[in-house]
Amino acid sequence: MSIFPSSLTNAIARQYDLFQQSLESMARDRAFLNYGLADFSAPHDSLEHRQQRLCEETFRAAEIEPHHVVVDVGFGSGEQDFRLAASTPFRQLIGFNISQRQVHGAAARAAREGLEHRLLFRHGEAEVLPGVEPGTVDRLVAIECAFYFDRPRFYARAAEVLRADGLLVLADIQLHDRLAFLTRREDLRRVGTWSSNERHWEPHVRLRSRRNINRETRPGVQMCVGEILRTQLRERLTPSERLEWMKMAFYSQLVALGLWSGLVSYDLLVFETRSGR
Ligand SMILES: C[S@@+](CC[C@H](N)C(=O)[O-])C[C@H]1O[C@@H](n2cnc3c(N)ncnc32)[C@H](O)[C@@H]1O
Numbered sequence: 001m002s003i004f005p006s007s008l009t010n011a012i013a014r015q016y017d018l019f020q021q022s023l024e025s026m027a028r029d030r031a032f033l034n035y036g037l038a039d040f041s042a043p044h045d046s047l048e049h050r051q052q053r054l055c056e057e058t059f060r061a062a063e064i065e066p067h068h069v070v071v072d073v074g075f076g077s078g079e080q081d082f083r084l085a086a087s088t089p090f091r092q093l094i095g096f097n098i099s100q101r102q103v104h105g106a107a108a109r110a111a112r113e114g115l116e117h118r119l120l121f122r123h124g125e126a127e128v129l130p131g132v133e134p135g136t137v138d139r140l141v142a143i144e145c146a147f148y149f150d151r152p153r154f155y156a157r158a159a160e161v162l163r164a165d166g167l168l169v170l171a172d173i174q175l176h177d178r179l180a181f182l183t184r185r186e187d188l189r190r191v192g193t194w195s196s197n198e199r200h201w202e203p204h205v206r207l208r209s210r211r212n213i214n215r216e217t218r219p220g221v222q223m224c225v226g227e228i229l230r231t232q233l234r235e236r237l238t239p240s241e242r243l244e245w246m247k248m249a250f251y252s253q254l255v256a257l258g259l260w261s262g263l264v265s266y267d268l269l270v271f272e273t274r275s276g277r
Contacts, residue, residue, distance in 0.1 A: 008186050012148050015244045016099035022241040033076040034144040036220030047223045055080040058143050061270050062169040064090050068138035073126035074145030078106030081119055095121045127153035137161045143171045147191040152200045159204035168205055168271040176263045205271035214259045217266045221256040225249050
């Protein structure tokens with residue numbers, strides 16, 4: 001197995017470098033990059049509030065305690081971790097991201113805010129988690145990014161770094177088993193179906209709970225598509241930035257249709273280690 005990132009991982013890293021570059025140029029470099037979670041009692045809630053709620057719900061499911069070491073993979077701009085640090089006690093959070101630009105942005109902000117000992121942001125793949133010793137992590141969280149990972153390697157490495165009573169918590173998107181025929185493409189193979197993903201996590205971790213959030217995430221997906229299209233009209237972006245945002249709008253629209261039809265599933269998943277509890 002190669003220790004070097006695949007060309008797909010490199011392409012994803014470049015895509016998020018470009019997103020971060022354009023968000024910085026729009027002075028929106030603290031933006032969340034997820035579809036958000038609706039609260040139907042607040043129908044006029046902003047996209048940002050919904051995105052914040054998705055992060056809060058995921059961290060709540062992780063049951064973080066003051067002595068915990070937390071690993072957050074695919075942290076985007078890092079905004080979710082700064083908000084967590086302001087609201088929740090924990091010992092240390094180590095973030096991993098393949099976008100060098102997002103790592104730089106988040107690490108520089110942690111230093112500016114005097115949080116560099118509590119919030120560490122590192123360049124590295126979720127499948128590798130460089131420098132993390134086995135059995136040293138209490139909570140491993142991935143918000144809206146596990147569908148980018150090489151899942152068999154990710155689940156194995158997650159189980160290795162977690163303590164016996166550790167939890168892996170994912171806000172995760174996958175395909176219905178009926179769409180298994182699509183997973184011949186490498187990018188869609190990483191998204192996976194419920195059955196293929198289950199086959200990959202089963203040897204390493206045990207599913208403790210699953211909460212389907214298709215209904216709560218779908219309105220935010222539609223809001224993201226609208227926001228991206230409006231940005232295309234308003235902002236001066238480079239051609240490469242524009243292309244990546246348009247691809248994101250296109251795939252997000254497919255996700256919206258998938259969530260609506262049930263052919264795509266968005267879940268909050270909590271896993272425990274096989275040796276724990
Ligand atoms: C859709 S964004 C989600 C960002 C953030 N969690 C949020 O909710 O706003 C996906 C993030 O995962 C990161 N990512 C994708 N593949 C990764 C990998 N293999 N290892 C680490 N990070 C990865 C991207 O660079 C990006 O920051």
